[in-house]
Amino acid sequence: MPAIKDVAQRAGVSVATVSRVLNDHPAVRTDTRDKVLAAVADLGYRPNAVARSLRTHQTRALGLVISDVLNPFFTELARSVEDAARDRGYSVVIGNADERPDLQDHHVRTLVDRRIDGLLVSPTDGGSPLMLDAARTGTPMVFVDRWIEGEGLDEVPVVRTDGGAAVRDLVAHLHALGHRRLAIIAGPAATTTGRERVDAFRSALREFGLALPADHIGQGDFQADSGRRVTARFLDLPHPPEAIFAADNLMALGAMDEIRSRGLRVPDDVALAAFDDIPWFVHTDPPITAIAQPTGDLGHAAVGALIDRIEGRPAASVTLSARLVPRRSCGEPEGSTP
Incomplete structure (x- = not known):
């Protein structure tokens, strides 16, 4: 395997000059840089990443x-x-x-x-x-x-x-479609996103004069199983929610599984929306309304x-x-x- 000294010899320059070229040092003449790079290509030289990191204190x-x-x-x-x-x-x-x-x-x-x-x-x-x-x-x-x-x-x-405005748009959308009993499958309260999405949902409901009873908030963990578990509890209520908002995509899929397992249909029996759009939401039946992040x-x-x-x-x-x-x-x- 060729070494840096072989590149220097082929290009007719010092080892220090080769090093400056390989490290993109600005104080190298264009013709010298071209000679060194040509020698690197001819010899198939590959710099030692470990050695370079020790010299430059960077690993890239x-x-x-x-x-x-x-x-x-x-x-x-x-x-x-x-x-x-x-x-x-x-x-x-x-x-x-x-x-x-x-x-x-x-x-x-x-x-x-x-x-x-x-x-x-x-x-x-x-x-x-x-x-x-x-x-x-x-x-x-x-x-x-x-x-x-x-x-x-x-x-x-x-x-x-910041999903606050989009969550407000979702609540307005659900309200316009006639839904009044809304529930949320929340993410972990220990995460900033878990707390923010619940707060945004509660604030939007308040704006539209809608309540969020304690039994319409379910604690999930951003995993599908928790979406299914919380949805089961919602559907067992004397007055189940008309629409469920899952605070991430996996919990939404778990919710859909639970709804279907009971012989119910989305959206005829219960509406479903999700935070975090994913490409295959357009392929589910029905396609899932979602909040998309950039x-x-x-x-x-x-x-x-x-x-x-x-x-x-x-x-x-x-x-x-x-x-x-x-x-x-x-x-x-x-x-x-x-």
Whole structure:
């Protein structure tokens, strides 16, 4: 395997000059750079990434810890992060926390030990001492989708979606369709997204003069089984809800399974809507009304903020907007929606 000294000899320059070219140093003449790159191509030379990281104190690798890789939202988010990072010359190492704080800590520890240049995290809960220590001791970090608060975390940018307006649009949509008894399958109260979506739903109901009784709030965990379990409880009530809003896509699918298992139909017997649109919602019967996040934009904005932090530039938090995508699972007229 050719070494850097072989490239230097072929190009007729010093090893130091080859190193400057490979590290994109601006103080290299164009003709010298061309000679070095030609020698690299001729010899098939590949720089030693480990050695380079020791010299430059950079690995050109980002860590991404996501809450659940089986959740289509996070799968799409991971892909957009990888695409954005690759465009900027970085690779991505992904850890799946599976909504478990202990696995989250394992991945944070492993990624920091591997000397990643920066860390993107969508926390599974209110945070952990390990993650807080990583942020406070100088690891460049950005929270994406979810975030945690605490002393020493004020400088950590948050890249997220504000779904409040879209949830209000959904409640207005349900109200216009004649639904008055509404219920929500909430996400974990320990997560910022879990709390925000319940608060937005309650506020929108209040605006339209609708109540949200305690038995119309069900605690889920962003997994399909919890959506099915909470829906079963809703349907067993003396006066079941006319419409169910699931605070994520997997819980919505669990809800639909429970509704169908009882021989009931969506939307004839109960309407169903979801937060976090996914591509196959258009293929369910009926297609599911959902709130869509700009997932690709989230990933690109998060990578941009993290690289700004890595390279010593100011990095601001970014808040994007979700939007309502009406289909036919809430009783919309046939052919009137996408």
